[in-house]
Amino acid sequence: MNNAFLPIALACAVALVSAVGVILARRPVHAVVALLAHSLCVAALFLIMAADLVALGQVLIYSGAIVVLFLFVVALLPHGGIESVVPTGRVVSAVVAGAALLAALAAGLAVGAPTAPENPAGGVEAIGRSLFGPLIVPFELTAALLLVAIIGAVAIWRRQEPEPGAKASSRAASEGSLAHTADAPGATGRQRLLDEGGPAR
């Protein structure tokens, strides 16, 4: 594994830099692009560690699905949902919490990691055997989790229609807010798209 020193160091360095970029970027678009770079570097690390299937999943699910989902949301939000000024107290407490966690974990690591021989087993075949063997129940439960997540996301995202017998006032209020949005100068289709789903206030 020693001959792979340079790729590992490069992937680790880019992963660290892009992780810092994710948390420091003012514009969410930049943060999302940094997350894309980060997840690709992590996928490279997985490949180096001979975890082919996990690397593939990282590229497909993280870089392909999750980052694109984030990009869609950032594109929907006006001004990309730009970051406001964070109060200093919160930054200080976050630094303290992060540093404390780092110190605690470093103390645990200082004891030394176990030095076992590298795991010779590997490959998609072994993962498949354990997914469809002893881990079949959690694997099947994953399907239920994804289904519930899809239904939940659609139900939350969906435009909330007023009840058929709802009070006319609430419907009028909803239509008024719609008309207001449509008439407002500079109202973009994006804002309309967001506002149309607004609940009857």
Added chain:
Amino acid sequence: MALAPIGLQHFLVLGTILFCIGMYGALSRSNAVGVLLSIELMLNAVNVIMVAFAKFIDTPQELAGQVFAIFIMTVAAAEAAVGLAIVISVYRLRHSIQVDDIDLLKN
């Protein structure tokens, strides 16, 4: 190469640092999307550590770490979908996604 061979320890250190960066972001970002991004960073860091353990430690349950990483990825995808739907929903209600403005359950 004069440096020490790359082993489990290095990946654990990397994963730890990434997790702490993610936690700092989750605590300090004022933007709900930024908080979700930081949570993704933390989940990724845990995945790095899981895969490193699967690579460097010979367990009777072979490759448990890699399988666990796949499960974490699935949960991360579900979490991102629901979390972003909530962000959009809150934006419709409040016209803001700053976490300070999301206090609907207060009082």
